[in-house]
Amino acid sequence: MKIAIISVTENAKNLGLEIQEKLSKDPTVIKCDCFYKNVKENFNYAFNNYDGIIAIMASGITVRTVAPLIKSKDKDPAILNIDEKGEYVVSLLSGHLGGGNDLTRKIARLIRAKPVISTSTDVNYKYGVDTIASRYYYRINNVKSILPFNKAVLNNIPFTIKSEKDISFLKKYFLGCKFEQLPGKVYSDNDLENKVNLGQIQFSFESDGQEFTLEMDERKLVVGIGSRRGKTMQNVMIAVENALENLNIPISRVNSFATISIKKDEEGIINACKHYNRPLEIIDIDDVRNFTSDDCSRSEFVQKKFGIDGVCEQCAMIAAGEGGKLIHKKIAMDGVTVAVAVSK
Template sequence: MNLAIISVTDEGQKLAEIISSYLENDPTVINVDVFHKNVKKTLQQSFRKYDCWVGIMATGIMVRSICPLIESKFNDPAVLVVGENGKHIISLLSGHMGGANHFAVKLAGLIGAIPVITTATDLNGKIGIDTLAYQYWLNIGPSKLTEKSELIKNINQHLAAGGNVDLFLPQQYTFLENHPLISTSYHTKTWGNSFIRASLCGNDLDLSPKRMVAGVGSRKGVTEDQVFFALRSALQSLHLPVDRLDAIATAEIKSEEKGIERAASKIGLNLEIVPLDDIKNFSHPDCTPSDLVNRKFGIPGVAEPVALIEAGENSRLILRKTAYNGVTVAVAVNEV
């Protein structure tokens, strides 16, 4: 997540710096920028550069500022509003698809605030179909926004009213049955297709998984258990099981590490080997170069570049490189 925090008062600016310092250690936050004052101008210039905006100000200021910028729940960033005293966090925009509800709860836990969530599915203990798409990195079809919005609205209204929706799952995604809200929201069925389908009264909404890759680097001689623990811990940071991964990748220099290969096999995936030349010639704004790796192997890094390369063009990091007992993991998804 690329996140921006903007404040309008001196007390708000202090809280913004506190929040920023907390998020520096969160591997799921790729970048945090802090702004102060000039709210309308800043939002007009940078609204879509970030996945989430946290406004430390009166709700009315934020509402008036973003109103001309809003387009659709499918591409608007999440917007949260926090009082300068840090007591409440309001999920204002893109609560489901943008993850504002999720991040409001997370941020509230960091600063000891009360999250304010108003979406009907959440208030009724259900998981909306668009929330499911956000949480598990799924693209929603069909391509027409009006048709897609109508299907989502109908499904979520049915769920909020106490109904259940049929959910067809590929074998790889049967782990969704373990989600605590799935059984109260959906009737799950396994099928042979590679995508997920929500079906209500003959109307179908299809969700296609985005390609997700874990890039792995390690010290020499790491064990299968070390690598598996690192992968599981990395995915837990994203609130995902390892079964959600589509591939595990490492660099050519680690191709002989049996621990990495066996951990990939344990999850049921082949280990993808990325040639050194591909890494040397690769650059991406999400990558943080490693001087040590560059001096030793002549490449900018291992975990982050291999994850992004193997995820494909239009990929982004959703977990920056994080070390777990001799094993480094980064996770990337393809946004297409």
Template sequence: MTLVLEEGKKVELDRKGSFAIVAITKHGVELARDLNSKFHQSDLFYMSKFERGDEHRRHIQLFEGNVRLLLPSLFQSYKGIIMIVSLGAVVRMIAPILKDKKTDPAVLVIDDKGEHVISVLSGHLGGANELTKEVANILDAKPVITTASDVQQTIAVDLFGSRFGWEWESAKNLTPVSASVVNEEQVAVVQESGEKEWWHYKHPLPESIKVYSTIEDAMKAKPRAALVVTHRNLKNTEKDILKNGVLYRPKVIVLGVGCNRGTSTEEIEQVIQQTLNELKFSIKSVKAICSIDLKKDEEGLLAVAHKYNWEFICYSAKELNRMSIQDPSETVYKFTGAYGVSEPAAMLYSGAKTLSLIKKKSGNVTISVAIIPY
């Protein structure tokens, strides 16, 4: 089927992959067909006048009309768009449909000879820079990346810890903190929890970036900017560090949870939120809920895990009984075969030898809290 592109007409795409490849010239089509055959999860679009006859079999979509009219649909449907079109033309075509760097897809441009792959849009959050390197490697082309943190091989503030699942609390200071990093101003990295192997370059950290174990120590150094990695809610006396700082939430909190059969989602969620508030921990740092395998179909636990996109892990009584716990219960053993549920489940998943909260009973819910020790 050929897509007919007309002003004001919605384009219905037959999307199979996560990335779109678009070509509008004879040489571009040759290059695009080759890339499409090697780059999995890609859908190919080119003009119908270059039809070869094998498009249906290869799931290639043809179009007639101005390629500009295809772009709004591609923006809504794909994680990344790879265009074998001149850079200037692409810039003019995408300008009216840009929304936000947190939602716009990655956009790449490849020249007609396939010599250069250029990261154009959403280099960090949208993954265009990594996609550029991947596509350039496939084509044996030169990747062109202009974002300062990549060129200087330093910390990309908006991606810091993203490969571990870290989330920043607010996007407010991403730009000024990034400027401090690339301008080699004094920057403090405060890490209280989370994965340690976030520096992935072969050369050492720049002298302008110092790592501290506490916010207090970092504030004494009076840095121009800060990256703070913690599962804790900051005290009022610590919040000054965020005037030109970004707060990151590593996924380190493990919730061991036991409950009576049929306990509501609302009660489980309320106990979790109340417990984390008491501990002064951020719910954004929760990684998993853990329980006994008797609870693997417990609707309330499943619903809470799904709502927050947490892992839900269940262990057998035999696995739980391998853990040494402070408060073994004969009553729990009578009903479950395990001497405890919340406490050993949290310890087993996290690998922690001590718990932030050993065990708390609240209504129909029992909860324990562990921090993954990195």
């Protein structure tokens, strides 16, 4: 997540810097920048370039400034408001699809503040379908279909959830609902380099003789891997599972792994992909060399040895496709590097 912190007073500025310092240690925060004063100009810039905005100022200033910028719940960034003493963190906009409510809880924990969340599902300790879409990187085909399903959640109306892939990780969110596993695709060893299956989840229920449906498509989620020579499957798996734990994403949600062509024969990477039954995409070294993104870090060691800036972040973003974004920065564990990207 890319986060902008905007403040207008000296105390707020200092609180913003404190939050920025704490978030710098979080590998799921790709970028965090602080902006001081020039509220209208900074909001205009941040609204179009960041996933979340933390406004440390009076809520009236935030509301009046952001109001002309609002487009729709599936496009607007998350907007949080914090008082300059850091006592309350308020989720103002895009609490579900934009991840604002989850970010509110995270920031509140970091600065020991009280989170203020007003969405009906959350205050009733339930989960909206749009919250699940945000947490697990699904795209809802028809945003207007969210409302009847969240009402069903609030009114304890069970619905049917169908998928050809393993979505057992969702059962804890929708207690009492019926899950149906549809026939899925199984990879053979010969498929593992070129088959990527993007699944869909179908939700449905009936009420007063009317049938409601909602479909979520998987956004392609890719784990990029770099490895020193001779690293084992266990080495790779430990790094992969550490990153996925940081994201709170199960391995069943991963669509593919990606590595660079000069590492295509590394047994540790190959065997880890076979163990997880996920395809391994091989990214040509020239494609990595020609790829540029401000979100990717640069390794002097890799640049000196191979003439490229890095491996795992670049491979993950290339495999995710045009418009894809990094959702977990590079981590290095015992000679293995891992990063995670998701498609647009």
